[in-house]
Amino acid sequence: MPGPDLTAALAGFTLGLSLILAIGAQNAFVLRQGLVRRHVLAVVLTCAASDAALIAAGVSGMGALGARLPWFAPAMRLGGAAFLLWYGARALHTAWRGGMTMEAGGAAQSLRAALLTCLALTWLNPHVYLDTVVLLGAVAAGYDNRLAFGIGAVTASFVFFFALGYGARALAPLFAAPAAWRALDAVVGVTMWAIAASLLLH
Known part of the structure; x- marks a missing residue:
């Protein structure tokens, strides 16, 4: 029978994995970068490190910070929705123009642009805070x-x-x-707009 430390670690692993398995803005972007084989290491490290920082904040008890800052959640919703609407429109525009080849996709974005997009998709998404800081933090408190x-x-x-x-x-x-690629861009665009709509209608 696993000890209490291993039990807590397995619970954290299982819950953490379940929260990020669903397709979302961040995951769709990582998938695209992996397909074009462009800046993959930098992108996955940025996503994982961002998650680690947010999880650490939640586990350390900072999940209650949002309750003390009533403007924080609405600001994040509006900012995240605006970015997702723009990103979704760009993906749908690419799909409308007929998609792109593997070579064109790989050369289309600089490292700086890729990292900025990755950071925006991560830190401007209120769902990330709810999952990693609030939910994981609340469950962690029980261990x-x-x-x-x-x-x-x-x-x-x-x-x-x-x-x-x-x-x-x-x-x-x-x-x-x-x-x-046209089909992928269409799915990404619709996903981004669906998430944006859920934020605006929350």
């Missing part, structure tokens, strides 16, 4: 070893993003045709 729980959740983020970023290469043959 004697919150550090082990947090380590488990952080490990889940690193495992997931590295698997998504580098595992996307297995799908590369499927995306050799522009039509596949």
Whole structure:
């Protein structure tokens, strides 16, 4: 039977993984970068490190900060929705123009642009705060070893993003045709707009 530390770590890993498995703005972006094989290491490290910082904040008890700043949640919703509407429109525009080839997709974005987009998709998404800071923080409070729980959740983020970023290469043959990119961009655009709508209608 696992000890209390391992039990907490496994619980953190399981919950952390379940919270990031669903397709979302951040995951769709990581998938795209993995497919074009452009700045993959920098992008997955940025996502995982951002998650780690947010999880650490939640586990350390900072989840109550939002209650003390009533303007924080509405500001994040509006800012996140605006960015997602713009990003979704760009993806739908690309799909409308017929998609792109693997080579064009890989050369389209600089490292700086990729990292800024990644940071915006992460830190401007209120759902990220709800999942990592509030929810994980609340569950972690029920364990004697919150550090082990947090380590488990952080490990889940690193495992997931590295698997998504580098595992996307297995799908590369499927995306050799522009039509596949067109479909992907359409799905990404609709996903971004759906998330933005959920933020504005919250």
